[in-house]
Amino acid sequence: MKNNTTSKGLGIHTRRAIAYIILILLSFFCLIWFFILFINATRANSELGTGFTIVPGTYLLKNWETMIHRPIPIVRGMFNSLFVATMSAILCTYFSSMTAYAIHAYEFKARKAVFTLILMIMTIPTQVSALGFIQLIGNIGLRDSHWALILPSIAAPVTFFYMKQYMDSTLPLSLIEAARIDGAGEFKIFNTMVVPLMKPAIAVQAIFCFVGSWNNFFVPTLVLDTETKKTLPILIAELRNTDWATFDMGAVYMSIAFSIFPVIIVYLILSKHIVGGMTLGGVKG
Amino acid sequence: MKKKKSSNVVKYNRWGYIFLIPFFVTFIVFQLIPLFGTFWNSFFENYRSGRQQIGPNFIGIENFKTIITSGLIWKYARNTLIMWVLGFVPQIFFSLLLGAWFSDKRLSIKASGFFKTVIYLPNLIMASAFAMLFFTLFSEGGPVNSILVNLHILKEPFAFLNDIAATRGLVGLMNFVMWFGNTTLLLLAGMLGIDPSLYEAAEVDGATSTQKFFRITLPILKPILVYVVITSLIGGLQMFDVPSVLTNGKGNPMETSMTLIMYLNNHLYSKNFGLAGTVSVLLFLITGILSFIVFKVSNEKNVK
DSSP states (O other): OTTOOOSSOSOHHHHHHHHHHHHHHHHHHHHHHHHHHHHHHTSOHHHHTTOOOSSOOSOHHHHHHHHHTSSSOHHHHHHHHHHHHHHHHHHHHHHHHHHHHHHHHOOOTTHHHHHHHHHHHHTSOGGGGHHHHHHHHHHTTOTTOTHHHHGGGGSOHHHHHHHHHHHHHHOOHHHHHHHHHTTOOHHHHIIIIIHHHTHHHHHHHHHHHHHHHHHOOHHHHHHOOSGGGOOHHHHHHHHHHSOSTTOOHHHHHHHHHHHHHHHHHHHHHHHHHHHHHHHHHHHHO | OHHHHHHHHHHHHHHHHHHHHHHHHHHIIIIIHHHHHHHHHTTEEEEEETTEEEEEEEOTTHHHHHHHHHSHHHHHHHHHHHHHHHHHHHHHHHHHHHHHHHHOTTTOOTTHHHHHHHHHGGGGSOHHHHHHHHHHHTSTTSHHHHHHHHTTSOSSOOOGGGSHHHHHHHHHHHHHHHHHHHHHHHHHHHHHTSOHHHHHHHHHTTOOHHHHIIIIIHHHHHHHHHHHHHHHHHHHHTOOHHHHHHTTTSOSSTTTTOOHHHHHHHHHHTTOHHHHHHHHHHHHHHHHHHHHHHHHHHHHHHHO
């Protein structure tokens, strides 16, 4: 396309047509996998062997039943994932707001240094400290506990950075001064005034924290040992681990659908905020 | 009066430190101590041989020598890099193209909200479930083979996951599908920040949209582009979920899709803490260098 320049370039209509064709093709490439997944989750194991059809089957409920009666506790995993992701999202957004507020509202000496330090922390991948992390949680008795996955989200540099950006644009210091004159304590100001003002940012970041925790795979596999404590990504990987020949493929597709579609549905409902929020935090980062 | 006010400010500013406590306590306990713990481990011989526990014995930098001379780490680094490039090249190409189209007011793409929603969607999908999905879709008896055979593109089912190029290509494809929407939105935000009068002036001079893209958009976007490339490379170094689930942690065929983090994970599982620590330190150093470049570039941007 880019080589296709004459002295005047392509006409606007041709360019628009090309743009739409490419956009539709790319959208197709984003969605086709989930479409096939949906179709196959509705078909019986025996039908799946005979090839793909575009028409959904009638085995949706039967595949569901097969899935929940399998030894891999997928539904339990869903609740584990929900618990870990919800708690992480709450702690992550609340304490990141608090950290951002510390930098935003107070002029203490180490302010700039702390800000730079947190940005540097942002660049350390969690994997490189994983070894020390599993040894540590072994020592403090958090091995095989969901809290080992939840508590670290209190220190979330990316969320902190977004909150700081948001405060810069929406939280005037004069407002805090006014509250102080009214005699409110610092903690009270933060909890009853700042947090409600931050609601839009907290909502956006809660979604990202939730999804990040929901999808997290590397650390949870190292932390959780008990089958009934495991989160969804681990159970999905275990599905891959098991013997294929004996498997009911309908139930396999059902399990994958079960871990993917809830996120898609929530995303479609909230997409406006997510797509907008993602750019706001991203570009300035 | 003045003095009283400043002491008040100092009194308040102490709260800055208090509000920082949760972050730093958490960071020190769950990240900093583990990081030092990991480094510490890299200087010890500490593994299991059958039922026997060897070490921990201090052996200095022997682990580093072992890792670097064994050659495996280079092989896995190469695999990681190849799969990253396979996903990143189409990703940056389509992201620039889509960003330019979405930000082009004359082109005025309709339903751009719909398209943005759709292309960003795969970014939120659980990578392990997505990889599992691709494994079933591209298996020999799976729907992709069935469709390709029915369309007479293939004569007989093709074993994608027994083929080196196909396996790496699938990992690249998944990374592309999962990340190009994210990159498009990033670049688009950068493009929307460009002063429209620059384009108007170029149009008066008779520039085509291709010329506008290469002479105006790309040069102005350069800092964001460098940021995108390096952060994507850092993300690429951490590639794990997709190839691990797709190949069941083995990096088949013949470890050609084994990544650095899968290598680390194998040492963690076999409880070879010495070598796991060493691989971690090396990854930390590489990431550190790359992050340093990001900081340099983004500081330049701020000065401008």
